[in-house]
Amino acid sequence: IAGITQAPTSQILAAGRRMTLRCTQDMRHNAMYWYRQDLGLGLRLIHYSNTAGTTGKGEVPDGYSVSRANTDDFPLTLASAVPSQTSVYFCASSDSGGVVNEQFFGPGTRLTVL
Amino acid sequence: QKEVEQDPGPLSVPEGAIVSLNCTYSNSAFQYFMWYRQYSRKGPELLMYTYSSGNKEDGRFTAQVDKSSKYISLFIRDSQPSDSATYLCAMSDLYNFNKFYFGSGTKLNVKP
Numbered sequence: 188i189a190g191i192t193q194a195p196t197s198q199i200l201a202a203g204r205r206m207t208l209r210c211t212q213d214m215r216h217n218a219m220y221w222y223r224q225d226l227g228l229g230l231r232l233i234h235y236s237n238t239a240g241t242t243g244k245g246e247v248p249d250g251y252s253v254s255r256a257n258t259d260d261f262p263l264t265l266a267s268a269v270p271s272q273t274s275v276y277f278c279a280s281s282d283s284g285g286v287v288n289e290q291f292f293g294p295g296t297r298l299t300v301l
Numbered sequence: 302q303k304e305v306e307q308d309p310g311p312l313s314v315p316e317g318a319i320v321s322l323n324c325t326y327s328n329s330a331f332q333y334f335m336w337y338r339q340y341s342r343k344g345p346e347l348l349m350y351t352y353s354s355g356n357k358e359d360g361r362f363t364a365q366v367d368k369s370s371k372y373i374s375l376f377i378r379d380s381q382p383s384d385s386a387t388y389l390c391a392m393s394d395l396y397n398f399n400k401f402y403f404g405s406g407t408k409l410n411v412k413p
Contacts, residue, residue: 191344218399227309229389229405230345237399245400277344281399288333288399292344 190214191293193278199299200268208263208296210278218281219261220245220290221253223274230277236261268300304328307390307404316413320377324390324404327371331392331402334366336375339387339406348388349375380411 194209212219221233222245232245236255250272252264261280265272275297279290307324314320322336332353337345349364351357351373357364363376373392377384390404 220399222403227405229305229307230391230401230403232400235399279344288393289335289347289350290401292346294344295342 191278191280191291193276193293193296195296196294197297197299199301200265202268202270202300204268206265206268206298208265208276208278208298210261210263210293211259212261212278212280212291212293213259214280214282214291215258216280216282216291217258218288219255220279220281221251221261221263222277222279223247223272224277224295225274233263233276268298270300272298273300274298304402305390305392305404308407309405311408311410313410313412314380316380316382316411318380318411320380320384320409320411322375322377322388322390322407322409324373324392325371326373326392326402328392328394328402329368329371330394330396332395333393334364334373335391335401336362336364337389337391337403339389341386345389377409380409382411382413385409385411 191212220235222230234253278293281290335350336348339345361378365374387406389406391401
């Protein structure tokens with residue numbers, strides 16, 4: 188593993204189903220983030236975690252939950268998917284102890300909810 | 302009003318042209334300003350960052366921040382077809398530096 192990996196790459200999901208998007212980083216970064224990217228709206232923060240064991244809500248948290256049991260993994264769960272959650276989801280991580288808080292992004296998960 | 306505004310384009314220029322990409326913002330507390338480049342179907346990657354006001358140059362790229370006007374720019378000199386991508390500005394303040402506010406991105410196409 189190098190950097191951030193996300194799984195699955197893409198998924199088509201029926202409305203009402205539960206789905207977990209996986210994110211793993213091997214850079215030992217303490218902070219991790221979930222964004223969704225929609226045309227014309229840019230990247231919007233869903234949830235974040237400053238360190239293992241803590242999480243916080245971003246700009247658009249409703250319908251999503253996260254957990255941070257360890258440093259490397261930050262899964263995003265949609266408890267009951269709705270069509271408005273159709274989007275491209277990006278996981279990111281950063282070392283908030285660094286001089287520049289560069290966020291490194293994964294390759295994304297394309298989710299379609301029908 | 303969105304925290305960060307960015308013209309979505311698309312912007313189409315011939316190879317070798319100078320490109321100017323811009324963002325405006327409303328929060329005067331923003332201190333960190335970043336430009337990310339995103340190729341099609343890929344995640345964004347950091348291109349440049351600046352702290353507070355001023356200019357920063359890196360090769361063919363120059364980032365400029367005017368805090369008095371709440372306006373940031375990215376200039377690309379001698380643009381190349383490989384520069385074709387979506388460019389997103391991002392910014393954060395000093396105390397919540399983990400929380401980035403992104404522009405919606407400008408799609409750039411450099412024609413050979």
